[in-house]
Amino acid sequence: MDFAWVKTAFRKKRPRRGKPLPTGARRWASLAARLVNPVALGSLALGLSACALFDYSPPGPDDYPVKGIDVSYYQEDINWRSVVADNTAFAWLKATEGGDWSDPKFSANWYGAAMAGLPRGAYHFWYFCRPAMEQVSWFLQNVPYDPYALPPVLDIEWVDSKTCPGHPPREAIIPEVKIWLEAIERYYGKRPIIYTSISFYNDRLRGAFPDHFVWIASYKGHPVIRDPSLRWHFWQHTEAGRVAGIRGRVDRNVFNGSAREWRAFLEGRLSPQS
Numbered sequence: 032m033d034f035a036w037v038k039t040a041f042r043k044k045r046p047r048r049g050k051p052l053p054t055g056a057r058r059w060a061s062l063a064a065r066l067v068n069p070v071a072l073g074s075l076a077l078g079l080s081a082c083a084l085f086d087y088s089p090p091g092p093d094d095y096p097v098k099g100i101d102v103s104y105y106q107e108d109i110n111w112r113s114v115v116a117d118n119t120a121f122a123w124l125k126a127t128e129g130g131d132w133s134d135p136k137f138s139a140n141w142y143g144a145a146m147a148g149l150p151r152g153a154y155h156f157w158y159f160c161r162p163a164m165e166q167v168s169w170f171l172q173n174v175p176y177d178p179y180a181l182p183p184v185l186d187i188e189w190v191d192s193k194t195c196p197g198h199p200p201r202e203a204i205i206p207e208v209k210i211w212l213e214a215i216e217r218y219y220g221k222r223p224i225i226y227t228s229i230s231f232y233n234d235r236l237r238g239a240f241p242d243h244f245v246w247i248a249s250y251k252g253h254p255v256i257r258d259p260s261l262r263w264h265f266w267q268h269t270e271a272g273r274v275a276g277i278r279g280r281v282d283r284n285v286f287n288g289s290a291r292e293w294r295a296f297l298e299g300r301l302s303p304q305s
Contacts, residue, residue, distance in 0.1 A: 089253035092268045095285035097293045101125070101154065101267070104136040106277050111140075111147035120286070120293065122151045123184050126174045129158030130165035133173045141175070150297060152181025154226065155211075157188075160195035161237030163210035171218060181297075182221040184246065185211060188231050201235045208236075212243065221299070224265070229258050244303050246284070263287055264303065 092098070099121035102109065104256070114122070124140040127133050134140075144151035153174040155166065161222055174183070187208065189198060216222050226246040229237060246265035247254045254263050265286050272283030288301075295301040 037208050042228075089255050091253075092266070092283070092285050095266075095287070096290050097121070097286035097288065099123070099265075099284045099286065100272070100274055100277075101282045101284060102136075102140060102277070104134050105194055106279065107136070108141060109136075109140060110276035111149060114144075114274055115147045115149050117275035119149065119274060121181060121284075122149055123154045123181065124151055125186075126153035126155060127166075127170050128156035130161040130169045133169075137173065145177075150181055153181060154184035154186050156186045157208070157211075158195060159192075159197075159199055159204075163207040164214070167214040168213055170215065174219075176219060178220065180219075180221075182224050182244070183215050183219055184224045184226050185215075188224045188226075188228050188234075188248070201239075204235050208240075212240065226265075229254065229261065232261070233258065242303055262303070298299040 083183065097120045098118060100114070100119055101123040103125035120199050122140075122144050124144065125134040126137045126141075141151065141153070150169070152172075158166065170183070185208065187201055187204075212223050212225075222243060224244045224246050225236065225240060227247070228248050232245070232247070244264040245262065247261065248264045248267040248301045249257055250267075251257065252270060254261050254266055265284055266287065267282055267284045270282050271280045274283070286296070288296070292301060
């Protein structure tokens with residue numbers, strides 16, 4: 032495959048001891064020490080810790096002010112004005128997969144969402160058996176350059192595939208993903224977002240791309256409960272959501288921030304480390 036046109040496009044810190052206690056006080060202190068034994072203290076501490084743990088309740092999806100969806104041809108024809116009216120702040124649309132498949136509803140969704148005034152972006156589904164540059168080229172061929180679009184998204188996760196079985200190691204995945212992310216950023220002028228599952232992120236991606244926003248799929252609970260150390264920016268919390276303007280189920284997502292932070296994100300003023 033000739034990638035010449037792609038390359039051309041890229042040019043574009045011992046405490047002091049206190050005074051001794053009076054004799055009576057020493058007696059009471061000794062008695063207290065014998066009564067309050069380490070085992071009892073340990074049990075008390077454990078009980079308090081458990082209470083603190085079970086009293087914690089992370090925010091639910093409805094607690095986040097900025098909500099959105101992601102769609103593909105599975106949602107068929109979409110009434111985008113109804114989607115916007117149903118408190119939807121953003122949408123990502125499936126555009127491509129691998130190096131030779133494009134979503135048949137992408138163009139209609141791309142222009143329909145834009146006409147309805149909804150911030151939208153495109154996403155690419157990674158195929159482990161195609162070179163990164165082939166997947167770059169295919170995405171560029173199908174997704175128009177639009178300075179007002181949301182950043183492109185790379186959807187990378189384990190899937191059962193008859194044509195591409197096996198799970199490549201981290202050492203094989205990172206360099207290829209790096210190629211795709213950098214090439215797409217050069218062309219569209221926006222740093223791509225990485226969409227993945229918590230398990231895939233921990234197994235293959237953790238620590239590799241700290242400068243990219245992370246979009247996590249977690250249907251079994253809040254991401255912070257499943258992995259307290261995870262820094263996430265978008266949360267896909269269900270694949271069975273309901274939104275006006277869409278027949279059937281749809282993936283629903285929330286942005287990890289306030290409405291003000293969302294505006295900063297749209298304007299390119301928000302950092303993944305924020």
